[in-house]
Amino acid sequence: MKLNVGKIFKKKDTAEVKVIKLNDDNSVNAGANTASANKADKDSSAQQSNTEDDVTVCPKCKQEFKKQEVKDNLNVCVACGHHYVISADKRMKNLVDKGTFKPLKCKVEFTNPLNYPDYEDKILALQEKTGLDEAVLAGTAKIDGYDAVIAVMSSKFLMGSMGIAVGEKITNAVEYADRKKLPLIIFTASGGARMQEGIMSLMQMAKTSAAVEKFNNNGGLYISVLTHPTTGGVTASFATLGDITLAEPEALIGFAGPRVIEQTIGQKLPEGFQRSEFLQEHGFVDQIVPRDKMRETIAHILRLHSKRGK
Amino acid sequence: MVKEIDAKIIEIDNEIEKIKAAEVLDEAQLYVLKRQRHDLIKMCKDLGPHDKVYLARHKKRPKITDYIENIFEDFFEQQGDDLGKEDGSIYGGIATFNGVPVTVIGHRKGNDLTENLKCNFGMPGPEGYRKALRLMKQAEKFGRPIITFIDTPGAYPGLEAETNGQGTAIATNLAKMSALKVPVIAIVTGEGSSGGALAIGVANSVLMMENAVYSILSPEGYATILWKDSTRSDEACDMMKLTAQDLKGFKVIDDIIPEPIGGAHINPKVVYKTVSKYIAKELSKYSKMNEDDVSKHRYKKFRNIDADYLKLL
Known part of the structure; x- marks a missing residue:
């Protein structure tokens, strides 16, 4: 699949991202079939409220577009800029220099500590559907020439919830960045802890946070990018521990979910509550960065950290 | 039952x-x-998970204030997060334990409705977690071991709590606690629900009272997510594996502190003695370790906490 990102990347030097392709042999889903990886790209296209197969209605501006048009625009509405969900694969492709992505070797065997019914079937079906082995895609790559460790969460995989495998993949990425003295970039997208794994899931919050703290104490740079949605146990662990915190526009970011809060306080939440702009206003986000500016913004931050001031 | x-x-x-x-x-x-x-x-023998949840929440169950009064001496309460607010749902300060200065921190639910309201029923906002962290960093500065008492239905899911950074506050505690250079002993005395419990629970030794529960979420919350029906919480209890015995099996906790038959509230005096004995035992484990080893010990513990379930391919 080729991405036509010309609409977004106007800078000449970023034109190369047009044809970035994560090779199948580089793909994390060594076990899953490659057909499903291709399918993941298809699934990542905007599908909400479509009347016909190739048409989508933007949930924000209600205008009708050809799916392909939105897809070619990094899953961002061409009229109002609404950010649709994007697959981990596609996000990674749009971020890194062509051909530089190498997945980290960290494949975790399925585990079911609560003996939760039908859990394994669910995971297998999701692996098939998304082409990912779990809710994180992690690897090393160059961004505008700068080496980095990058982990991208996928809300398409059981709402990006964090169980043992996700916790391990994140921790492994942090530790790899620590060992190799590389900057760390994590794109979060998660409903929180994974209910199916109970207390073992809660413990991933401590595990990942401890790893980030160690990395932090060793002088590592961690850029956290909050995308829609980032809630629960992920918000209350590595997502909010970045040196620099970026957010995509209008992403839902919070600890408790809006429904739980409404039930607790017995009233409707104000418009825009727990959205990126709200968090920025309250001092928890450095900058809100639209998807088409993400690559150059991160490259900018990496550039500023490439030389140490004495 | x-x-x-x-x-x-x-x-x-x-x-x-x-x-x-x-x-x-x-x-x-x-x-x-x-x-x-x-x-x-x-x-009251052979209790099921939902029985334990009932006991863990029992009104007469010993609370942080009782433990401090009966196990520690010379307590000096510290209030405030130093950033603009005092959160009554976290209680803490300096005391001595067997003559040694320690920092004690725990969730506070309160004993009657007035106190309950003042303590927000033991559900902290970010200010509570920041206060806890302030006390912990101070303990580190003065080389005091830290003892935490966990008893919360969870972090408060409110408008103000979210606005002021509930997630960030909890995350910061998890991160900073993991690197503390003084020994930390955590005891789940009642209910330990969600990140709100863990935020004062990243300890070298994690103990649980025999009838305490510790889980990713309250059973009601779990039932709501699973079946959109909070009244099915008893079923959720059976599913969640939240008892001290389950968690010892998971190796998430290190030891179980026995309670009298019928629960801790039946004979609190005995409970205080037992808890005191266990704290002394745990503290002695770390008394000869240097500060780096204490911090490494805790890091390793949480790095490998899922070792029994984690298999890399």
């Missing part, structure tokens, strides 16, 4: 009170009632 037994015990207690208050003491009846009470308590 325990819930029904407890209701009967409360009835008997009321009867006993009446007899004691009467002008002429009916000793025969008093004996019968006390005997009945005793027999009822003896029935």
Whole structure:
């Protein structure tokens, strides 16, 4: 699949991202079939409220577009800029220099500590559907020439919830960045802890946070990018521990979910509550960065950290 | 089961009170009632998860203030997060334990409705977690071991809590606690729900009272997510594996502190003695470690906490 990102990347030097392709042999889903990886790209296209197969209605501006048009625009509405969900694969492709992505070797065997019914079937079906082995895609790559460790969460995989495998993949990425003295970039997208794994899931919050703290104490740079949605146990662990915190526009970011809060306080939440702009206003986000500016913004931050001031 | 037994015990207690208050003491009846009470308590064996949840939340269950009063000496309370707010749901300060200065921190639910409200029923906002962290960093500065008492339905899911960075506050505690250079002992005394519990639970030793529970979410919350029906919480309890015995099996906790039959509230004096003994035992493990080793020990513990379930391919 080729991405036509010309609409977004106007800078000449970023034109190369047009044809970035994560090779199948580089793909994390060594076990899953490659057909499903291709399918993941298809699934990542905007599908909400479509009347016909190739048409989508933007949930924000209600205008009708050809799916392909939105897809070619990094899953961002061409009229109002609404950010649709994007697959981990596609996000990674749009971020890194062509051909530089190498997945980290960290494949975790399925585990079911609560003996939760039908859990394994669910995971297998999701692996098939998304082409990912779990809710994180992690690897090393160059961004505008700068080496980095990058982990991208996928809300398409059981709402990006964090169980043992996700916790391990994140921790492994942090530790790899620590060992190799590389900057760390994590794109979060998660409903929180994974209910199916109970207390073992809660413990991933401590595990990942401890790893980030160690990395932090060793002088590592961690850029956290909050995308829609980032809630629960992920918000209350590595997502909010970045040196620099970026957010995509209008992403839902919070600890408790809006429904739980409404039930607790017995009233409707104000418009825009727990959205990126709200968090920025309250001092928890450095900058809100639209998807088409993400690559150059991160490259900018990496550039500023490439030389140490004495 | 325990819930029904407890209701009967409360009835008997009321009867006993009446007899004691009467002008002429009916000793025969008093004996019968006390005997009945005793027999009822003896029935509280082989408890199921939802029984334990009931006991863990029991109104008369010993609380942080009781533990501090009965286990520690010379307590000095510290309030405030130093950033603009005091959160009553986290209680803490400096005290001595067997003559050694320590920092004690825990969730506070309060003993009556006025206190409950003041303590927000033990559900902290970010200010509470920041206060806890302030006390912990201070403990580190002065080389004091930290003892935390966990008893919370969870971090408060409110408008203000979210606005002020609930997630960030919890995350910061998890991160900073993991690197503390002084020993940390955490005891789950009642209910330990969600990140709100873990935020003061990243400890070298994590202990649980025999009838305490520790889980990703309250059983009601879990049932809501699973079946959109909070009344099915008993089912959720059975599924969640939240008892001390389950968690010892998972190696998420290090030890279980026994309680009297019927729960900690049946004989608190015995509980204080036992808890004190366990704290002393755990602290002695770390007394000879240097500060880096103490911090490494804790890091390793949480790095490998899922080792039994984690298999890399």
